[in-house]
Amino acid sequence: MKIAVVGATGLVGQVMLKVLEERNFPVTELIPVASEKNVGKTILFKNQEVKIVPLQVAVDLKPTIAIFSAGGAVSLEWAPRFAEVGCRVIDNSSAWRMDPTKKLIVPEVNGHLLTAEDMIIANPNCSTIQMVMVLAPLHKEFKAKRVVISTYQSVTGTGAKAVAQLMSERKGENAEKVYPHPIDLNCIPQCDVFLDNGYTKEEMKLTNETIKILGDPGVKVTATAVRVPVIGGHSESVNIEFEKPFEIEQIFEILSKTKGVKVLDNPQKSIYPMPIIANGNDEVYVGRVRRDFTKENSLNLWIVADNLRKGAATNAIQIAEIFV
Numbered sequence: 303m304k305i306a307v308v309g310a311t312g313l314v315g316q317v318m319l320k321v322l323e324e325r326n327f328p329v330t331e332l333i334p335v336a337s338e339k340n341v342g343k344t345i346l347f348k349n350q351e352v353k354i355v356p357l358q359v360a361v362d363l364k365p366t367i368a369i370f371s372a373g374g375a376v377s378l379e380w381a382p383r384f385a386e387v388g389c390r391v392i393d394n395s396s397a398w399r400m401d402p403t404k405k406l407i408v409p410e411v412n413g414h415l416l417t418a419e420d421m422i423i424a425n426p427n428c429s430t431i432q433m434v435m436v437l438a439p440l441h442k443e444f445k446a447k448r449v450v451i452s453t454y455q456s457v458t459g460t461g462a463k464a465v466a467q468l469m470s471e472r473k474g475e476n477a478e479k480v481y482p483h484p485i486d487l488n489c490i491p492q493c494d495v496f497l498d499n500g501y502t503k504e505e506m507k508l509t510n511e512t513i514k515i516l517g518d519p520g521v522k523v524t525a526t527a528v529r530v531p532v533i534g535g536h537s538e539s540v541n542i543e544f545e546k547p548f549e550i551e552q553i554f555e556i557l558s559k560t561k562g563v564k565v566l567d568n569p570q571k572s573i574y575p576m577p578i579i580a581n582g583n584d585e586v587y588v589g590r591v592r593r594d595f596t597k598e599n600s601l602n603l604w605i606v607a608d609n610l611r612k613g614a615a616t617n618a619i620q621i622a623e624i625f626v
Contacts, residue, residue: 303328306365309372310334313462317615319347335360365389367622385421392618398424406514409620410562411438428613429453429536430511435586436605439560444544451525454537459609468531486531493527534581536609544599567591575606584616
């Protein structure tokens, strides 16, 4: 199968190549695509040097699947061009997520909705993916009414320049500022730009994408997204109010049986999810599971996942696997 990776030199693109290799995806020909400054350079895939090509060359090569992680503007312009030549596009940007004609997919949750007619498929936001992996099976059983999320997001979600800023600050060096403030030894309550309603784009992605993936506009979702000086994964404190009563044992049973979710919950032994555990893994980790004693039928939990893997690359490749 001829596979294009658009944005192959970026943080997510590099992980996509790694995950394609790890999962033995049936790649007969890899077409790495990157910005003009990288065209002609090579990347390593399965111990072979593969030359980076520009977008139009990739379209002309007519890949079977193109996995995009190159930003919304590139996706809006080029995803339709790939689709026109019969190439299925899986897009990691926000460009198509809320388009009513495009499906927003987390395979374990709503992968069954995909059909052969879906030529442009949206990969959800990283913080949304890990949250719905835990929320969806609980919603199915107890029907969520309201979800309140606070995120603690890795600098890798911003990109390589953000990682460089953190590491330079940690060494006491001057660095190009990606964030409006220092990130080392700090928390910044701003992920992406602010909107007119006082929320950031990241916070509204959590609200809108969650509702679309669940297919239930009755669920109320509100979020505060915070950037923290961490590499390896996003963490989320999540409070869920359900319509139906539950026993805490039922929550553990459902989550322990949910594919792709791993329960780490033994606080007495200091066992709970952390980015250092999630880093490099595809599972979504959940712990600190406890009843919210201030409100009926409510639950608190802590969710952590590697935002570059299940939050981006792995989820996209799992979508591609549906069509293999």
